[in-house]
Amino acid sequence: MAMFSFLxxxxxxxxxxxxxxxxxxxxxxxxxxxxxxxxxxxPIDAEYLDQLNMTGSFPDENVRSAKCxxxxxxxxxxxxxxxxxxxxxxxxxxxxKRQGPVAVKTADLEMFxxxxxxxxADVTCQCERAYRFSKCLMTEELRSAKRK
Numbered sequence: 001m002a003m004f005s006f007l008x009x010x011x012x013x014x015x016x017x018x019x020x021x022x023x024x025x026x027x028x029x030x031x032x033x034x035x036x037x038x039x040x041x042x043p044i045d046a047e048y049l050d051q052l053n054m055t056g057s058f059p060d061e062n063v064r065s066a067k068c069x070x071x072x073x074x075x076x077x078x079x080x081x082x083x084x085x086x087x088x089x090x091x092x093x094x095x096x097k098r099q100g101p102v103a104v105k106t107a108d109l110e111m112f113x114x115x116x117x118x119x120x121a122d123v124t125c126q127c128e129r130a131y132r133f134s135k136c137l138m139t140e141e142l143r144s145a146k147r148k
Contacts, residue, residue: 038072056139058131067131074130084126086117086133095137112140 042065048058058066074080079090091113116136123129 034073034076038069038076042066042068042072044069052134052138056142057135061131064127068127070134071127071130080126080130084129086129088113088117091117108144109141112137112144116140 044066048063048066051057051059071080071084074086075082077094079087079094081087092110095109095113116133119136120129120132123132
């Protein structure tokens with residue numbers, strides 16, 4: 001049960017918001033169940049998610065299970081398809097609805113999503129691609145916030 005203590009940390013994170021932002025036309029999403037499922041198959045410490053949101057990266061980028069946790073969350077919410085391709089339209093919709101740790105204009109966010117998808121289009125590992133996208137998006141948002 002200790003692993004679920006990170007639910008509070010996720011309250012402002014991109015992953016939880018992403019899960020909550022799945023379009024209403026799709027099946028009802030149970031956040032706790034998705035997190036439980038992904039955490040069982042790919043355990044992740046709360047510190048990793050906190051650091052991703054605060055700095056844009058994991059404290060140790062060699063921990064595969066943490067990267068695969070993100071992949072699992074992305075696949076379960078439909079923003080990554082079964083081939084490991086990030087779905088730009090769903091990502092833009094999901095991240096556009098969120099109230100994240102930094103305020104970003106919708107146009108900027110959409111540009112960040114496109115740029116971050118393109119930046120790692122050649123990465124074959126789905127876990128690595130999901131993590132690099134998350135890292136890129138958070139880094140862009142943090143940079144944008146510093147410019148303001």
